[in-house]
Amino acid sequence: MDRYRANEQRLIKSDMLENLPEPVQRYMAYTGVVGNPWIDTVRLKQVGRFRQGLDRPWMSVTAEEFYTTNPPTLIWNARFRVAGLPLLRARDKYKSGQGHMFGKLAGLITVFDMSGEKLAQATMIRYLNEIMWFPTAFLGENITWEDIDAHSAQVTFSDCGKSVSGRIFIDDAGRLTNFTAMRYREIDGDFSLDPWSTPIMGYGERAGLNLPVRGQAVWNLPSGDLPYADLEITDLEYNSAA
Numbered sequence: 001m002d003r004y005r006a007n008e009q010r011l012i013k014s015d016m017l018e019n020l021p022e023p024v025q026r027y028m029a030y031t032g033v034v035g036n037p038w039i040d041t042v043r044l045k046q047v048g049r050f051r052q053g054l055d056r057p058w059m060s061v062t063a064e065e066f067y068t069t070n071p072p073t074l075i076w077n078a079r080f081r082v083a084g085l086p087l088l089r090a091r092d093k094y095k096s097g098q099g100h101m102f103g104k105l106a107g108l109i110t111v112f113d114m115s116g117e118k119l120a121q122a123t124m125i126r127y128l129n130e131i132m133w134f135p136t137a138f139l140g141e142n143i144t145w146e147d148i149d150a151h152s153a154q155v156t157f158s159d160c161g162k163s164v165s166g167r168i169f170i171d172d173a174g175r176l177t178n179f180t181a182m183r184y185r186e187i188d189g190d191f192s193l194d195p196w197s198t199p200i201m202g203y204g205e206r207a208g209l210n211l212p213v214r215g216q217a218v219w220n221l222p223s224g225d226l227p228y229a230d231l232e233i234t235d236l237e238y239n240s241a242a
Contacts, residue, residue: 021153030174048231097160099123195220206236
């Protein structure tokens with residue numbers, strides 16, 4: 001039987017959490033997943049701001065994102081406003097072990113269109129990071145764990161013969177506070193492997209679960225931290241027929 005299909009429609013029970021590292025058990029308990037069904041699909045909406053560098057202006061952004069866990073897939077559709085005008089549309093995608101990033105200016109001019117192994121690693125890391133919003137996927141057979149200490153654990157996501165890893169941080173109350181990893185960063189069409197983190201700045205209830213709802217994405221560079229995205233989830237829906 002397909003390992004993902006075996007998860008369909010099952011309810012999460014407390015004994016399913018027993019083999020997780022203790023801080024991850026705290027997070028799962030905090031979210032309230034016990035007694036809820038396995039999450040197969042996710043649809044969410046975001047608002048926030050984004051910039052391309054410390055010397056570049058912030059752009060407002062609205063986005064809609066879709067995920068599946070059977071198999072793992074991510075699609076992020078975003079619209080950026082520059083000087084108040086909706087000039088840039090972009091899409092990030094992860095599917096079948098591959099990543100793709102595409103952007104079009106004013107609906108006419110393609111400003112970037114990238115794929116390849118380094119982008120695949122970057123989008124896999126992004127998918128792993130964002131499992132925090134559909135936490136039943138932390139129980140999947142494609143996820144493995146390594147104990148670190150009372151407030152963090154190493155997590156590895158495997159798909160299509162590839163694997164990526166990161167470290168999640170969880171406080172005493174069970175709130176996930178940060179995620180760190182080495183991730184490829186695109187710089188003028190080339191890529192650099194750099195430390196990356198997503199500190200959490202707000203929590204709330206979405207789709208019946210207690211989740212991180214606002215956070216930043218930050219490149220932790222030798223020259224200093226570069227926060228380049230600040231996003232908030234405004235709406236979230238699980239297992240929608242759409």
